[in-house]
Amino acid sequence: MSDGSTAPLIDYRGNCHCGAFKFTFKAPALKQAYACNCSFCSKNGYLWAFPATSEDFVVVKGDEDSTLKTYEFGKHTMAHKFCPTCGTSVMARKHSGPGVGINIRALVDVDTATLEVITSDGAATEPPYQIPEPLAAGPVAEGTTVYTGSCHCGAVGYNVQSPEPITVAAACNCSICHRDAAMWIYVKTTAVSFKGLDSLVEYTFGLKRTYHGFCGTCGVAINERFPTADREWRTALNIRTMNGVDLAAIDLELHDGKAKLPVYQV
Structure with missing residues (x-):
């Protein structure tokens, strides 16, 4: 995904925690991160970044489809991918058209505290998320x-x-x-x-x-x-x-x- 910027591209690298999946991508210097308040992104605390183009995302170890596991929900327009060994949520890819999102938290040597976080209202655009049936509690003490x-x-x-x-x-x-x-x-x-x-x-x-x-x-x-x-x-x-x-x-x-x-x- 390109933002139309002519700024120099920086090489970034990242990995899941156990190292089964490693990657690099090019993008303008990261000064902002994109967060979404949808039911899934909020549970994962995603901070999104986007390579300059889909071709600027390169896997250097592992395979996007076999090393990582895919999870979809809602309208199934996007495949969210995480490592089934360590649980790191690494990336997401749209099913139609170009579009790769990288979880900044999986990057090496990026201080997320320095990034301006821009939040989008994904909760308003997805089909209403149905909260899974809660686990009923047994006897509850007063004041608990x-x-x-x-x-x-x-x-x-x-x-x-x-x-x-x-x-x-x-x-x-x-x-x-x-x-x-x-x-x-x-x-x-x-x-x-x-x-x-x-x-x-x-x-x-x-x-x-x-x-x-x-x-x-x-x-x-x-x-x-x-x-x-x-x-x-x-x-x-x-x-x-x-x-x-x-x-x-x-x-x-x-x-x-x-x-x-x-x-x-x-």
Whole structure:
């Protein structure tokens, strides 16, 4: 997709987290990112960039159709592609005419905090998204708030009983959380119930102290599991997947996971 610019083209490179899929593309220097508020883009926290032309997008490792998995919804005009191993949402391609969108979060050495974000109202143009049937909660203690959520396709769902309303979440800049645009809350594992765990794919790396869970059908990041004895009492949930939560009203605490060792390499 070309924006008609005559500015010099910059070479950008990116990859899914596990490195099974790597690519390059050319575009004018990225100063803006495009976000969409549709049901899928908001769950993924996409920040879009567009190569100067479709030919300026080049796969250097893997294959767009076999290495990546495709998910479609609504009118099925666009194929969203994610890595089925690590869950990184990499790109999307229109079915008709030219048009490749790249998730900026998958790029190497691009500081997304410096980009001006321009939001489009995709929620108004897609067919109305039908929220998957929520997982019913069992007995609820007085004063407890029950939140429900799911991936986009509804294969994986959950509910969580919270002693107080959710107003704060954590945003981590580590190599995987940044790619997932996750907004984490940490709750007691005993307060969460899941359905569809056979559709949940887990991915771990580094010290293998955290298992990142995403839907194997639509690729949406849902939770983090901590298997070590000192941390298994808690579970992290990505509130981007929660029903009825106003993300704009959530206070974000920034965690510098990028500074922790070992250094991410792919």
